[in-house]
Amino acid sequence: MIDTANGLKADPILDRGLPGLRYFQAFLPPYGQWTGTKPLGHDTTSLLELFDAQREMDLTGLSAFANALRGAVDASHYEAQIQGNRFRQVGVAWPEGAGVNALQLLESVGNRAGSDLEQLTDLADAIDSTTANLLGVVGHKADVGASAFTPEAVDGKSTDEVEQIIKYARGDFGLAEDLEARQALVRGILPGFPQDGDPERYCAAWLNEVFVAAIDGKVGEFVTLCQDTDTAVCGFYEQLVAVFDGVDQSPYPTVQGLEAIPQGQNPAQQSDTDSNSLDLVAGSKFNIDSESPDGDSQEADDDSTSSSTSRITGDENSKEDDGTDVDETDDAGSADDESDDEAEDDGSDTESTSPTAQAKEQAELIQAQAAAATEVVGTIDAAIQAVGSVVDVGSKVVEVASSAVSSVIENISSGVDLVDNIVDAASPDSSDGGDGDAGDGKDTGEDENSGEDEGADEEDSSTDSASTGQRQNLTSGSTIPTATGQPIPSALEQSTGIGAIPNVAANLSTSMAMAATQERSTGQATAVSETATATTGSSEADSELAD
Amino acid sequence: MTAIDVAAIRGIAADLKSSADVVLDQAVAAKSAATDVASSQAGRDYRQWGDRLGRACVDVAGVLAAYSQCVTVCGTALEVAASAYEQQDQATANRVAAIEAGIPT
Numbered sequence: 001m002i003d004t005a006n007g008l009k010a011d012p013i014l015d016r017g018l019p020g021l022r023y024f025q026a027f028l029p030p031y032g033q034w035t036g037t038k039p040l041g042h043d044t045t046s047l048l049e050l051f052d053a054q055r056e057m058d059l060t061g062l063s064a065f066a067n068a069l070r071g072a073v074d075a076s077h078y079e080a081q082i083q084g085n086r087f088r089q090v091g092v093a094w095p096e097g098a099g100v101n102a103l104q105l106l107e108s109v110g111n112r113a114g115s116d117l118e119q120l121t122d123l124a125d126a127i128d129s130t131t132a133n134l135l136g137v138v139g140h141k142a143d144v145g146a147s148a149f150t151p152e153a154v155d156g157k158s159t160d161e162v163e164q165i166i167k168y169a170r171g172d173f174g175l176a177e178d179l180e181a182r183q184a185l186v187r188g189i190l191p192g193f194p195q196d197g198d199p200e201r202y203c204a205a206w207l208n209e210v211f212v213a214a215i216d217g218k219v220g221e222f223v224t225l226c227q228d229t230d231t232a233v234c235g236f237y238e239q240l241v242a243v244f245d246g247v248d249q250s251p252y253p254t255v256q257g258l259e260a261i262p263q264g265q266n267p268a269q270q271s272d273t274d275s276n277s278l279d280l281v282a283g284s285k286f287n288i289d290s291e292s293p294d295g296d297s298q299e300a301d302d303d304s305t306s307s308s309t310s311r312i313t314g315d316e317n318s319k320e321d322d323g324t325d326v327d328e329t330d331d332a333g334s335a336d337d338e339s340d341d342e343a344e345d346d347g348s349d350t351e352s353t354s355p356t357a358q359a360k361e362q363a364e365l366i367q368a369q370a371a372a373a374t375e376v377v378g379t380i381d382a383a384i385q386a387v388g389s390v391v392d393v394g395s396k397v398v399e400v401a402s403s404a405v406s407s408v409i410e411n412i413s414s415g416v417d418l419v420d421n422i423v424d425a426a427s428p429d430s431s432d433g434g435d436g437d438a439g440d441g442k443d444t445g446e447d448e449n450s451g452e453d454e455g456a457d458e459e460d461s462s463t464d465s466a467s468t469g470q471r472q473n474l475t476s477g478s479t480i481p482t483a484t485g486q487p488i489p490s491a492l493e494q495s496t497g498i499g500a501i502p503n504v505a506a507n508l509s510t511s512m513a514m515a516a517t518q519e520r521s522t523g524q525a526t527a528v529s530e531t532a533t534a535t536t537g538s539s540e541a542d543s544e545l546a547d
Numbered sequence: 548m549t550a551i552d553v554a555a556i557r558g559i560a561a562d563l564k565s566s567a568d569v570v571l572d573q574a575v576a577a578k579s580a581a582t583d584v585a586s587s588q589a590g591r592d593y594r595q596w597g598d599r600l601g602r603a604c605v606d607v608a609g610v611l612a613a614y615s616q617c618v619t620v621c622g623t624a625l626e627v628a629a630s631a632y633e634q635q636d637q638a639t640a641n642r643v644a645a646i647e648a649g650i651p652t
Contacts, residue, residue, distance in 0.1 A: 010590060052591065053590065053591060054591070056587055056588070059588065062588065062600065064583060065581050065584050069577050071573070072573035072577040072608075075569065076570045076573055082562065083566050086559045089559050092552075093551065094550070094556055095550070097550060105621065109621060113614050113618075234593070238596075241600065244600070244607060249610055252616075252617035253617075286616075
């Protein structure tokens with residue numbers, strides 16, 4: 001983590017190297033006087049531009065982002081642990097059917113979150129190290145510049161002496177007209193001048209072989225220093241951007257693998273408005289509570305195709321960029337430490353971005369979020385419908401079973417009534433009608449013609465009236481349904497579609513098996529079906545007992 | 548037999564959504580810091596790197612937001628599922644009760 005108290009700006013660091021630039025300010029003019037050219041094509045201005053390439057670098061914001069990101073990741077780590085516990089609880093509270101799929105989804109979300117948080121932690125570390133590296137390489141340039149390009153002398157000669165040598169080399173010796181006087185002048189500046197040497201040629205040779213070579217060498221050294229620094233800075237930025245790019249920004253896993261909320265992308269919009277509201281809260285808060293990416297981003301998008309490579313391959317785009325972002329530069333320069341200025345900066349950025357474009361961006365994001373939510377809820381709806389259909393099947397089975405059981409019970413009641421009647425008729429206590437019942441035991445329909453019999457049945461009038469229909473069925477040749485496989489009444493058969501009572505249990509079992517296969521979680525329906533089956537079974541037992 | 552503990556699922560869903568809100572707050576804070584990363588801060592000759600970094604910071608903050616959003620959606624999905632199960636269970640119970648009472652359904 002960087003100590004921001006010491007400042008994360010390049011300008012104060014670069015200022016340390018300015019003394020080195022004075023070397024060139026001192027000797028490039030005489031160099032030009034003598035050669036008529038610029039050393040390696042550079043003058044003082046271009047060298048200063050090279051040296052100041054990192055000016056205005058202020059890594060305070062980037063470092064602050066790293067700290068904010070680290071804090072966010074730490075807090076999110078804690079939340080991820082909580083979520084992981086809740087995920088596992090889903091497996092307990094919803095252990096079957098769709099719950100299994102839900103748990104798988106949640107676990108995949110948890111795994112993805114864990115991976116993301118690790119990446120973000122690494123990113124925060126990378127930002128810190130990059131910040132340190134950037135300031136370090138700039139500091140190295142400044143320190144080398146300050147030390148390697150001083151003292152301000154070439155071969156021990158000051159600027160004035162060099163200019164004097166240039167004059168001598170051009171034959172300008174002032175008042176000294178004889179050779180010995182000129183030799184003395186030259187020997188005063190250049191002690192190595194030979195006893196019988198040519199003053200002009202010696203001075204020219206010194207300029208060409210010592211001075212020009214020294215300046216060329218120093219300029220080359222300085223340019224290399226600046227270029228190496230530039231290359232290093234670009235490299236550090238490139239590495240950092242690569243770390244950013246390495247952060248997984250693919251959509252998070254969703255139900256049935258549906259992709260949701262891709263960053264900055266819009267999946268196909270869905271029409272389910274109910275589900276659209278599901279996750280808009282998160283998306284809108286993220287977009288509204290904090291400023292959307294400033295106008296720079298929009299401009300950056302325009303320039304994104306050229307990207308960093310344009311910086312490396314040439315300065316034309318950079319210069320154009322400088323031209324278009326003058327205001328921004330000014331803002332940054334004046335808003336280093338003042339929040340008010342930062343606010344103004346934000347405002348100007350916002351103004352520089354089309355409100356329509358911002359609204360469009362937000363609308364697209366909302367659409368993306370809505371579509372993703374729709375997909376999720378659509379899947380849930382489908383699952384619910386599937387569950388509902390299974391439950392419907394179970395309910396219908398229960399209805400059929402209940403109807404069948406009711407019919408069975410009614411028939412059993414009829415049979416019991418019939419038996420009672422027979423018993424009544426056969427009873428010695430019966431005053432009348434006994435013969436008729438006894439004699440017509442299997443054809444009870446004929447009892448309708450017996451006035452005595454009607455009188456005997458008055459005690460069970462309600463049962464009789466209820467069983468009249470059954471008697472009619474029996475009269476028409478049907479028999480009482482039993483567990484022995486005898487056919488059920490045709491009316492019941494038509495109403496239920498079930499061929500025989502024993503098949504009811506079999507049908508229920510089949511339905512339950514289907515239900516269990518389709519959706520185990522429809523335990524309620526299955527339980528009801530099981531209850532109905534049990535009821536049917538007991539009814540069958542009752543029926544057998546009645547027989 | 549009950550295959551889903553509706554109350555428990557609802558509680559889990561509420562906890563997930565609450566936790567997702569915390570993550571979202573962190574995402575918002577990270578994004579706020581990201582928007583302070585201006586292109587000019589990269590240095591006079593490195594504005595395009597600054598552009599990329601500024602956008603990358605916002606995008607990275609979006610990862611946390613997406614994470615939060617996903618957990619929120621999961622929580623909502625659990626709520627919806629629990630409610631659907633509960634409603635269907637109630638409807639089935641009502642239907643069975645009606646059948647037992649002899650009321651046509």
